Amino acid sequence: MTAFDANWSxxxxxIVLAALALLVFTIDFMTGIHGKKPFIGxxxxxxxxxxxxxxxxTNSTSGSIAEVFVVDPFAMVFKLIILIGVAMVILISxxxxxxxxxxxxxxxxxxxxxxxxxxxAMIMVSSADLITLFIGLExxxxxxxxxxxxxxxxxxxxxxxxxxxxxxxxxxxFILYGMSFLYGLTxxxxxLEIGQAIPMLFxxxxxxxxxxxxxxxxxxxxxxxxxxxxMWAPDVYEGAPTPVTAFLSVVSKLAGFGIILRVFFLGFGGxxxxxxxxxxxxxxxxxxxxNFIALTQTNVKRLMAYSGIAQAGxxxxxxxxxxxxxxxxxxxxxxxAYLMMTLGAFAVITLVTxxxxxxxxxxxxxxxxxxxxxxxxxxxxxxxxxxxxLTAGFIGKAYIFFGAVAGEMLWLAIIMIVTSVISFFYYFGxxxxxxxxxxxxxxxxxxxxxxxxxxxxVSLAVTVILGILxxxxxxxxxxxxxxxxx
Amino acid sequence: MTGQMIFFIxxxxxxxxxxVLIIALKRISHRVVSMAFSFMAVAALYFLLGAxxxxxxxxxxxxxxxxxxxxxxxxxxxHRNFSFGPDPRKWQQALSFVGxxxxxxxxxxxxxxxxxxxSTQPFVGSVEAIGxxxxxxxxxxxxxxxxxxxxxxxxxxxxxxxxxx
Amino acid sequence: MVPVTFFxxxxxxxxxxxxxGVLTRRHLVIVLVxxxxxxxxxxxxxxxxxxxxxxxxxxxxxxxxxxITVAAAEAAVGLAILIALYRNRNSIDVIKHDLLRW
Numbered sequence: 001m002t003a004f005d006a007n008w009s010x011x012x013x014x015i016v017l018a019a020l021a022l023l024v025f026t027i028d029f030m031t032g033i034h035g036k037k038p039f040i041g042x043x044x045x046x047x048x049x050x051x052x053x054x055x056x057x058t059n060s061t062s063g064s065i066a067e068v069f070v071v072d073p074f075a076m077v078f079k080l081i082i083l084i085g086v087a088m089v090i091l092i093s094x095x096x097x098x099x100x101x102x103x104x105x106x107x108x109x110x111x112x113x114x115x116x117x118x119x120x121a122m123i124m125v126s127s128a129d130l131i132t133l134f135i136g137l138e139x140x141x142x143x144x145x146x147x148x149x150x151x152x153x154x155x156x157x158x159x160x161x162x163x164x165x166x167x168x169x170x171x172x173x174f175i176l177y178g179m180s181f182l183y184g185l186t187x188x189x190x191x192l193e194i195g196q197a198i199p200m201l202f203x204x205x206x207x208x209x210x211x212x213x214x215x216x217x218x219x220x221x222x223x224x225x226x227x228x229x230x231m232w233a234p235d236v237y238e239g240a241p242t243p244v245t246a247f248l249s250v251v252s253k254l255a256g257f258g259i260i261l262r263v264f265f266l267g268f269g270g271x272x273x274x275x276x277x278x279x280x281x282x283x284x285x286x287x288x289x290x291n292f293i294a295l296t297q298t299n300v301k302r303l304m305a306y307s308g309i310a311q312a313g314x315x316x317x318x319x320x321x322x323x324x325x326x327x328x329x330x331x332x333x334x335x336x337a338y339l340m341m342t343l344g345a346f347a348v349i350t351l352v353t354x355x356x357x358x359x360x361x362x363x364x365x366x367x368x369x370x371x372x373x374x375x376x377x378x379x380x381x382x383x384x385x386x387x388x389x390l391t392a393g394f395i396g397k398a399y400i401f402f403g404a405v406a407g408e409m410l411w412l413a414i415i416m417i418v419t420s421v422i423s424f425f426y427y428f429g430x431x432x433x434x435x436x437x438x439x440x441x442x443x444x445x446x447x448x449x450x451x452x453x454x455x456x457x458v459s460l461a462v463t464v465i466l467g468i469l470x471x472x473x474x475x476x477x478x479x480x481x482x483x484x485x486x
Numbered sequence: 487m488t489g490q491m492i493f494f495i496x497x498x499x500x501x502x503x504x505x506v507l508i509i510a511l512k513r514i515s516h517r518v519v520s521m522a523f524s525f526m527a528v529a530a531l532y533f534l535l536g537a538x539x540x541x542x543x544x545x546x547x548x549x550x551x552x553x554x555x556x557x558x559x560x561x562x563x564x565h566r567n568f569s570f571g572p573d574p575r576k577w578q579q580a581l582s583f584v585g586x587x588x589x590x591x592x593x594x595x596x597x598x599x600x601x602x603x604x605s606t607q608p609f610v611g612s613v614e615a616i617g618x619x620x621x622x623x624x625x626x627x628x629x630x631x632x633x634x635x636x637x638x639x640x641x642x643x644x645x646x647x648x649x650x651x
Numbered sequence: 652m653v654p655v656t657f658f659x660x661x662x663x664x665x666x667x668x669x670x671x672g673v674l675t676r677r678h679l680v681i682v683l684v685x686x687x688x689x690x691x692x693x694x695x696x697x698x699x700x701x702x703x704x705x706x707x708x709x710x711x712x713x714x715x716x717x718x719i720t721v722a723a724a725e726a727a728v729g730l731a732i733l734i735a736l737y738r739n740r741n742s743i744d745v746i747k748h749d750l751l752r753w
Contacts, residue, residue, distance in 0.1 A: 490653055491653055494653045494657060498661045501661065502661070502664055502665065502668070505664075505668040505688055508672060508688065509668065509671065509672045509675075509676060509681075514678065514680060518680075521687070521688070524665075524688070528691055531661075531695065531698075534653070535699060536702055537701065537702055537712055537715075540698055540712050540716070543716065543719060544719070547722075547723055548691070548719070552722070552723060555726055555727065555730060556683070556684060556726070559734070562734055563734065579675050582671060582675050583671065583675075585674075586674065589670070590663060590664065593666075594660055594663055598656065598660075600655075600656055602656075607652075608702045608703050609701065609703070611702075611709040611712050616709060616716070619710065620713055620716065627717060631720050634720070634724055638725075638728050639727075641731070642727045645728075645732055645734075645735045646732075646734045646735060
């Protein structure tokens with residue numbers, strides 16, 4: 001079936017989002033260059049929500065356009081995660097951009113580039129072809145480079161952007177180099193055909209297939225910041241505007257996981273036994289390094305970067321231990337939990353660090369007295385990130401843990417538990433600042449604007465509800481046949 | 487030794503020399519020129535492979551557009567002292583060299599293990615075939631690259647724009 | 652005809668020269684040039700496989716076109732950020748952070 005005879009209605013959400021992104025951009029340049037444009041932010045959020053509804057409506061039946069663009073439950077759930085994530089990031093940004101300190105940021109362009117990034121991520125998670133996948137990845141990456149440098153008169157922001165561009169470009173080159181060998185050995189860029197050819201190719205050219213796998217792992221590993229490809233994350237997270245940091249640590253990372261699963265399970269699934277152990281070792285190193293280095297951090301954004309690295313390690317564990325649908329169940333559940341708890345935490349962090357003007361951990365001093373609701377919500381998010389009971393993070397981690405035990409990787413499960421215990425220490429440092437320290441003398445009560453209130457409340461509700469009733473989504477996930485699109 | 491082999495060796499040597507000079511030369515303008523030579527030699531290799539269209543695009547985009555872009559970048563920034571951190575120490579350079587050399591050794595070993603029954607007659611892809619693939623099977627990627635360029639365009643203008651105060 | 656492995660070897664050498672340049676050079680324009688070099692080596696691989704590989708077909712050349720597009724976009728964004736950075740320079744003209752800091 002060629003692309004032209006295909007059922008193009010499968011692409012409805014992407015087409016609508018693309019049109020709305022261009023509409024947002026057009027409205028922006030028709031309303032002048034400068035000034036605050038809260039309506040554009042609201043319009044962007046609305047576009048994302050409309051697209052999310054369309055994803056639910058149109059993507060519920062599986063199908064594919066010429067086996068290039070595929071729609072399956074996996075793509076649908078990841079698209080929903082991306083769209084909701086970006087919508088929440090934009091809600092956080094609306095407050096951030098209204099502040100006097102960030103007046104230099106062009107608001108309309110900021111929102112439209114964020115919508116383009118969401119579009120790229122959507123194309124990426126639902127493509128089953130190396131070229132389409134790469135283009136989606138690059139739309140996301142190039143938009144992220146730009147967003148990181150959007151505070152263009154702030155030196156840390158531009159420094160972060162240049163660093164991200166250089167290392168991100170190198171990572172793209174690694175991915176492409178790996179892909180070029182896959183193409184050369186199979187004569188096709190379709191992941192399905194590559195997947196069929198891989199077992200035989202592995203017999204014949206073990207070294208080159210492994211080389212191609214490792215090059216791609218290095219490149220994708222950079223995008224999701226796993227050790228040893230994480231060096232960019234702390235510096236970029238620290239320098240970038242805080243909502244962009246939230247975007248990078250949630251949307252960019254989870255979309256990266258989406259394609260890792262797609263490429264490695266679909267393309268390299270036939271030789272799973274050969275690479276699972278490599279992933280397991282990398283997951284172990286990532287959990288250990290991320291958590292231990294986080295202990296030494298005093299800057300909130302750097303701490304969240306290392307915490308994000310450690311979380312990427314937890315998310316990699318099921319990739320290494322459980323093959324097939326159950327493994328994807330675990331990853332998707334933890335992704336939903338990670339989305340909610342991290343974005344909630346970043347909403348609070350944005351509000352507090354922008355209010356005090358510093359991203360040092362001491363800016364959280366006495367938050368309980370300044371804004372009790374925020375302090376309690378933040379505590380729940382941190383407890384969930386650390387993986388204590390009654391939170392979504394706990395259920396996700398426990399699920400992954402039992403998967404690792406069942407997959408006969410007990411050592412990995414033990415490393416996971418030990419490093420989670422270590423993570424209590426740095427998350428507890430936050431909680432101590434909020435509840436046991438007095439606010440600094442000139443800090444007043446913190447006003448919480450409506451958009452922030454929404455983000456915090458939604459993430460709080462989801463984190464707690466999934467912690468108590470995980471069956472609500474797990475039952476749905478169990479009925480999915482994740483990657484069946486043909 | 488066939489004529490093709492001789493041309494391959496000549497162009498490969500130019501490409502590698504150009505690439506080494508990008509790293510080794512002192513003056514930045516010389517480095518950018520050696521980059522242009524390297525890219526030109528790569529374009530010649532594409533002609534040798536029978537991929538004329540890609541060769542022409544390579545000359546237009548890399549030798550033309552991107553080289554000019556870098557020349558502008560070089561001129562718009564003070565190109566003498568504008569760089570990442572201090573120069574890396576000797577041991578760092580040595581470590582990078584050993585690391586990259588090991589990687590190269592492994593890659594070359596891997597390539598040498600490839601024992602492929604290759605076609606004797608090169609496959610010549612016409613522009614028509616490329617067009618049909620591009621607008622047929624890879625139509626989504628093509629549309630995607632339109633959004634990629636839009637996003638890059640908006641971003642580059644916003645970031646590099648200098649406000650008239 | 653020249654064997655495809657020769658082209659692959661050339662691409663591997665260019666890739667590694669580019670990587671070495673990214674890791675050790677400190678001049679920002681040169682670092683961006685080195686990334687272009689790495690992407691170029693990918694193109695050599697793709698075109699070589701597309702012309703004389705075991706499964707020679709047109710897809711490799713189409714892939715190359717996309718890689719060239721992305722390389723150009725990346726170079727443009729990189730230089731735009733470079734110019735913004737240059738505008739923000741203080742008295743010291745070096746970036747405080749090392750590229751590969753742990």
